[in-house]
Amino acid sequence: MTEKVVSWGLIGASTIAREWMVGSIRKHPLGRVKAIVSSDLSRAQAFSDQMGIPDAYDSLVPMLSDREIDAVYISTKNDQHLSQALAAIEAGKHVLCEKPLALEPKEAQSIVEAAKRKGVVLATNHHLRNMESHLAIKRLLREGAIGKVNSIRIFHAGSLPQSLKTWRLFEKSAGAGVIYDITVHNGDLLRFYLETNPTRITALATASGEGANGIEDSVMSVWEFPGDILVQCHDSFVVGYGPRGVEIHGSAGSILGIDVMSQAPGGSVVLRTSDGERDIPLELRVTYDRGVSDFIAAVQGKGSPSSTGEDGVWSVKLAKAVAQSAATGQTVLIEQV
Structure with missing residues (x-):
């Protein structure tokens, strides 16, 4: 049985996404980067052009509405992780989020609970x-x-x-x-x-x-x-x-x-x-190659992320x-x- 390609949307046109994460996702035989979203559309488009990513947005809504996107990687400011992770989970996307998951332990725990309810994979990018x-x-x-x-x-x-x-x-x-x-x-x-x-x-x-x-x-x-x-x-x-x-x-x-x-x-x-x-x-x-590999395996139902949502709650x-x-x-x- 052929394993399904995991198509990613990036939330945040960050340095870590540019220097490390896009490359690590693409190294994986099942990894594909389809979209980038930033609050600044020109920044998103510049990132898209530089990294060869098909779609660029200045809003989460159209990206999370894209049924081809299976997972998101979040690397925005720390205070934005909570709302963006919850929105992605509600849209049925698997979530790999930069640390900290949130600024308060209770907020981080709410992301874990939302992922469990929705049945999606949640991981913290503790590299x-x-x-x-x-x-x-x-x-x-x-x-x-x-x-x-x-x-x-x-x-x-x-x-x-x-x-x-x-x-x-x-x-x-x-x-x-x-x-x-x-x-x-x-x-x-x-x-x-x-x-x-x-x-x-x-x-x-x-x-x-x-x-x-x-x-x-x-x-x-x-x-x-x-x-x-x-x-x-x-x-x-x-x-x-x-x-x-x-x-x-x-x-x-x-x-x-x-x-x-x-x-x-x-x-x-x-x-x-x-x-x-x-x-x-x-x-x-x-x-980051290992982190992406473990995450994609978890999405395929073959194990768990190297650093889970629960691990992210504890680090917060x-x-x-x-x-x-x-x-x-x-x-x-x-x-x-």
Whole structure:
């Protein structure tokens, strides 16, 4: 039986769609990009012309009315994800949405519930868990390569590219700031590694760079996980020359992921134990290829997305806890439901 081609509509003429997602969809033998929608028609048409996409719109309505479109990819401003995802689900489309799914956990949960009612696939585009480096790290953890994990350090601090210094730095109502852009990824990655949820989070944030007053561009947070595991996260838009990676320390060794917190393939993973230091071989692939492949398989009824809607709810919940702790100076306890 021939498998059906999955025809996609893009919601948002974004940098990530242009640089990564269109290519990853087209690499898949069942992937086709049919339409692009942007609030600015000229932007949509320019994107369409550049990327060779047949249809361009400045409204969701005609695109969601197109019966040929099976799935949508959403990469607009953070505050628009909720309404756009709900509209796409109501139209019977499968949804792959950028993080965060919404700005509030209850809103994100409403998207999950809508997808279940409609019987469509919902996924969150948390790309790090699909990178070969992080998959290798998780394999080492499952194998017990470093014994009992006791601490983790994530350094996800870089410099925001000039092209992205727009709403992320100036529109608080749109979900601006480093927490909903970067820290949200840490929450998903930690849950991927440890297969559990943190119990409490404490954070401090500052606005030290080019953004509007009160919009954080740097945050440091401490997370406690079951089993007395402590995690330290440093996330920033204003660190231009530092490495971005992860360290995981255990009773029998350490795992170092160096330059692995990015969109592009690359970086390295090193295992250090009493036997010495060993480089872990990596087959570097575009992380979004795996995410698209898992999503299309789920649409075909053959598995689930690599990062589900429920995973997206949890990453919103944890990002909000970091923001709440930074705003109040109090430790936030994480409800486990």
